[in-house]
Amino acid sequence: MVGITKRFPGVLANxxxxxxxxxxxxxxxxxxxxxxxxxxxNVLSGLYRADEGAIxxxxxxxxxxxxxxxxxxxxxxxxxNFMLVETMTVAENVVLGLRGLSFRLDLGHVKRRxxxxxxxxxxxxDPDAYVWQLSVGEQQRVEILKLLYRDVDVLIxxxxxxVLTPQEVxxxxxxLRRVITEGKAAVFITHKLREVMKFADRVTVLRDGxxxxxxxxxxxxxxxxxxxxxxxxxxxxxxxxxxxPGDAVLExxxxxxxxDKGLPALRAVSLTVHAGEIVGIAGVAGNGQxxxxxxxxxxxxxxxxxxxxxxxxxxxxxxxxAIEVGVGHVPEDRIEMGLVxxxxxxxxxxxKAYRNSDFSRGxxxxxxxxxxxxxxxxxxxxxxxxGPETQVKFLSGGNLQKTILARELTACGGLLVAVHPTRGxxxxxxxxxxxxxxxxxxxxxAVLLIxxxxxxxxxxxxxxxxxxxxxxxxxxxADDASLGEIGLMMAGERTESEGMAT
Ligand SMILES: Nc1ncnc2c1ncn2[C@@H]1O[C@H](COP(=O)(O)OP(=O)(O)O)[C@@H](O)[C@H]1O
Ligand SMILES: [Mg+2]
Numbered sequence: 001m002v003g004i005t006k007r008f009p010g011v012l013a014n015x016x017x018x019x020x021x022x023x024x025x026x027x028x029x030x031x032x033x034x035x036x037x038x039x040x041x042n043v044l045s046g047l048y049r050a051d052e053g054a055i056x057x058x059x060x061x062x063x064x065x066x067x068x069x070x071x072x073x074x075x076x077x078x079x080x081n082f083m084l085v086e087t088m089t090v091a092e093n094v095v096l097g098l099r100g101l102s103f104r105l106d107l108g109h110v111k112r113r114x115x116x117x118x119x120x121x122x123x124x125x126d127p128d129a130y131v132w133q134l135s136v137g138e139q140q141r142v143e144i145l146k147l148l149y150r151d152v153d154v155l156i157x158x159x160x161x162x163v164l165t166p167q168e169v170x171x172x173x174x175x176l177r178r179v180i181t182e183g184k185a186a187v188f189i190t191h192k193l194r195e196v197m198k199f200a201d202r203v204t205v206l207r208d209g210x211x212x213x214x215x216x217x218x219x220x221x222x223x224x225x226x227x228x229x230x231x232x233x234x235x236x237x238x239x240x241x242x243x244x245p246g247d248a249v250l251e252x253x254x255x256x257x258x259x260d261k262g263l264p265a266l267r268a269v270s271l272t273v274h275a276g277e278i279v280g281i282a283g284v285a286g287n288g289q290x291x292x293x294x295x296x297x298x299x300x301x302x303x304x305x306x307x308x309x310x311x312x313x314x315x316x317x318x319x320x321x322a323i324e325v326g327v328g329h330v331p332e333d334r335i336e337m338g339l340v341x342x343x344x345x346x347x348x349x350x351x352k353a354y355r356n357s358d359f360s361r362g363x364x365x366x367x368x369x370x371x372x373x374x375x376x377x378x379x380x381x382x383x384x385x386x387g388p389e390t391q392v393k394f395l396s397g398g399n400l401q402k403t404i405l406a407r408e409l410t411a412c413g414g415l416l417v418a419v420h421p422t423r424g425x426x427x428x429x430x431x432x433x434x435x436x437x438x439x440x441x442x443x444x445x446a447v448l449l450i451x452x453x454x455x456x457x458x459x460x461x462x463x464x465x466x467x468x469x470x471x472x473x474x475x476x477x478a479d480d481a482s483l484g485e486i487g488l489m490m491a492g493e494r495t496e497s498e499g500m501a502t
Pocket of ligand 1: 008009011012013031032033034035036037038039040
């Protein structure tokens with residue numbers, strides 16, 4: 001790809017990007033959220049047309065107008081959101097959209113070929129299974145098989161590990177290794193440094209739509225890649241002392257709840273978080289994490305079980321009651337639930353501290369006190385904003401998250417429920433948020449940290465509970481040694497230490 005430029009209204013998503021992919025390699029395309037990775041690969045796979053630039057395949061200039069054009073050139077992509085038809089079988093999905101097929105298509109032949117490909121590349125899937133019966137990891141295998149069935153030479157995978165357990169990630173590495181020994185090549189999009197080091201032969205780093213560097217993986221390091229990705233030095237490990245847990249702050253007993261579709265989302269979840277402790281909830285998305293946070297913070301009804309905070313029963317109490325007993329909440333959805341876009345940074349920061357006598361006595365507000373309160377938090381949490389009067393809707397994602405965190409941490413009186421607190425944040429903001437969580441723990445707050453990012457949990461949690469299909473299938477101390485164990489539990493395997501020890 002030479003000089004690829006792609007604009008969206010108001011956004012320069014790709015800015016004269018050059019990118020080379022060689023036969024027999026896995027190329028990582030690394031960059032923070034919004035760096036332009038998906039856009040660039042959507043251009044290559046025919047979903048978008050570039051505004052400028054050219055694409056060459058084996059030295060020939062080509063024009064790719066559609067995904068079908070891309071297939072014909074041997075290029076195929078697995079998108080972040082899979083594009084499978086749930087009510088059809090694996091084999092039917094694989095042949096869907098192939099040119100020149102009739103209804104009398106020989107599915108028997110397709111299935112045989114899929115079994116062969118599955119064996120060849122280590123992609124086991126039953127061709128007769130319906131897609132709705134498959135786990136997310138299996139659906140990803142179907143997407144890959146679909147490309148291999150079309151005999152593509154270039155496989156593009158957009159953030160493929162986001163939905164996988166650690167073991168599935170290892171399996172995927174194996175698959176890609178086998179694929180490239182066949183003279184094919186793969187592009188692996190990610191924002192995780194660890195994965196680049198593990199998966200890729202070379203890495204191209206995008207920042208703000210530009211190609212800022214390309215390196216051989218063996219000649220670079222996570223530190224250098226982080227610097228390239230973010231544009232400055234970054235700290236990696238949050239300094240953390242051993243945990244000294246105090247009394248139980250959050251006690252959840254046999255909690256049950258339904259999801260938005262009315263199906264069981266929590267099935268008798270029990271866990272305890274002590275003062276001065278961070279308990280992480282690990283699990284593949286959609287296993288009850290969201291519902292757990294919502295029930296604890298009073299946003300969703302419990303259909304059974306109890307929630308106590310500092311000894312007070314708050315089961316099915318309104319959210320205000322949770323705030324009164326000292327529950328802070330960093331919600332998953334920052335703008336809709338966490339902040340009021342049209343209000344200023346200062347007002348948002350003060351939302352829960354309205355009883356603070358520095359700026360309010362009864363109905364009387366003292367703007368000077370509120371401004372000072374806001375300025376302290378803006379400095380303390382390194383919130384980048386033109387000033388306390390700026391409306392929060394003009395802040396970037398990382399600064400929105402820091403604003404919520406600042407408010408919730410100062411308002412919370414014992415328990416903080418943080419849901420994906422660093423999702424979508426750049427490396428710098430992630431570092432700040434993680435440090436703040438650990439500092440809060442050290443001040444004696446009990447922190448329940450729900451995260452899909454295992455590295456994050458291993459880095460800052462003291463204990464990790466794994467949730468699978470609405471149940472806590474095990475808990476373990478958070479150290480690197482427990483990674484394998486956690487992975488097995490994320491896939492639903494139970495361990496001896498089942499339930500949450502108190
Ligand atoms: N279809 C689209 N319409 C408008 N803007 C888009 C579209 N797709 C991506 N963008 C913007 O282009 C930029 C790059 O996005 P993307 O390629 O998705 O980044 P990445 O995959 O690296 O996270 C972002 O600012 C994003 O908001
Ligand atoms: Mg993307």
